[in-house]
Amino acid sequence: xxxxxxGDSHFAITLARGLELLHCFTADEPVLGNSELAARTGLxxxxxxxxxxxxxxxxxxxxxxxSGKYQLGPAVLSLSYPLLATVSLRQVARGLMQxxxxxxxxxxxxxxxxxxxxxxxxxxxxRSIHSRQLSDIGMSHPxxxxxxxxxxxxxxxxxxxTALLNEIAVKAPEQLENLxxxxxxxxxxxxxxxxxxxxGHVRSDIHAVxxxxxxxxxxxxxxxxxxxxxxxxxxxxxxxxxGPRLAAMVRSLGLx
Numbered sequence: 001x002x003x004x005x006x007g008d009s010h011f012a013i014t015l016a017r018g019l020e021l022l023h024c025f026t027a028d029e030p031v032l033g034n035s036e037l038a039a040r041t042g043l044x045x046x047x048x049x050x051x052x053x054x055x056x057x058x059x060x061x062x063x064x065x066x067s068g069k070y071q072l073g074p075a076v077l078s079l080s081y082p083l084l085a086t087v088s089l090r091q092v093a094r095g096l097m098q099x100x101x102x103x104x105x106x107x108x109x110x111x112x113x114x115x116x117x118x119x120x121x122x123x124x125x126x127r128s129i130h131s132r133q134l135s136d137i138g139m140s141h142p143x144x145x146x147x148x149x150x151x152x153x154x155x156x157x158x159x160x161x162t163a164l165l166n167e168i169a170v171k172a173p174e175q176l177e178n179l180x181x182x183x184x185x186x187x188x189x190x191x192x193x194x195x196x197x198x199x200g201h202v203r204s205d206i207h208a209v210x211x212x213x214x215x216x217x218x219x220x221x222x223x224x225x226x227x228x229x230x231x232x233x234x235x236x237x238x239x240x241x242x243g244p245r246l247a248a249m250v251r252s253l254g255l256x
Contacts, residue, residue, distance in 0.1 A: 017043060018051045022060060025072050027139070033069040080138070083121075087112075089213075089222060089255070090122040096249050097124035097224075104242050106228035107135040108249075111148045114140060116164075116172050118149045118223060134206065134227045144168050144175040144183060147198035148225035151210030153183075154190040155221045195243040205230050209243040211250045224250055 005011040024032055024040045034052065038045045052070055055061040059075030084090065089110060097108040107125040111118035117140040125134060143149030143164070153161050165183070168175050176183075179201070186196045196210045208227040214220070226246045228238070250256070 017041065017047070018055065021048065021051050021055060022072065022076065025070075031064045031067055031069045031071045033067070037070070084137075087121050089253075092255075093224075093249075093253055094122065094124060096252065097122070100124075100226060100245060100249055101126045104226060104228055104245070105232050106226055106242075108224065108226050108246070109135045109148070111141075111152070111223045111225065113143070113152060113221070116143055116168055116175070117141060118143055118146060118152055134229070135225075141202050142172065142175040144172075144179065145198070145201045146225070147196050147208040147210035148223045149210070150183065150186045150196040150198065151190070151212040151225070152221055152223040154187055154196060155212030155214045155223070193239070193243060194247040197239055197243060199238075200230065207233060207238050209238060209246050211243075211247050213250050213253065213256050215255050 005013070005016070020041050021037055024037055029036075032040075034045050034048050037043075037052065038048045041048065043051075052061055056063065056070070056073070059073045061070045062073040063069070064071050087110075093110060097110075101108045101124045105126050105128055107123055109120045109124075110122040111120050113119075119140040120135060120137050123135040123137055123139075141149060143152060153164065156164065182201070190196050194211065198208045198210070200207060202208075206227055207230050208225050210223055210225040213222045213224065215222070224246060226242055228242065
């Protein structure tokens with residue numbers, strides 16, 4: 001949130017506002033016009049128009065020919081490649097991830113934290129029509145509501161975990177709605193089982209387990225999940241079978 005940086009003389013507010021336009025686009029809303037962008041950012045339409053024009057000239061936005069509105073441009077994708085290329089864990093884990101995805105009929109992903117979300121940097125999906133909408137590189141999920149996010153939290157030091165949960169409570173309280181004591185119970189279960197589970201907290205038709213990996217040489221935290229359509233799961237399968245498999249897979253990488 002831009003208001004977090006009020007009074008910070010080093011913070012370039014104009015640059016930040018321009019970048020906020022890029023965050024407005026989603027898979028559900030890939031095409032947006034000036035009015036929609038103004039409503040989402042709180043900026044004046046004239047300001048949005050200037051920012052969008054500049055971003056279009058730089059290739060970060062492009063004009064949709066049918067609607068005349070904007071959509072993300074190829075330059076956004078080119079920015080992500082240097083990051084993905086530095087995550088060598090993707091190559092190390094890819095074969096094991098595909099094997100597990102095929103075995104359980106779902107998808108297996110690696111995620112990293114992006115503010116209050118976990119974003120996928122690698123995904124392997126089983127070769128089934130049911131897995132096509134489960135996961136993909138670049139997809140993100142709220143930390144508190146997802147198995148992969150809770151796995152990330154479980155790997156944090158207690159002070160860092162508390163600080164992150166407080167930030168979520170202030171900036172994204174919707175993540176905590178109707179969870180009750182789910183988070184506390186999830187951390188207890190992680191200590192007992194080595195994984196966190198989510199039963200439809202992101203999507204009601206999807207269940208998932210998550211396992212963190214804290215790289216021992218750097219302290220970096222990655223998180224893995226295994227996501228399966230609920231209707232494919234046998235009673236107890238997620239906790240008794242898939243969770244232990246994912247935890248074993250992550251241990252086998254030998255990096256934690």
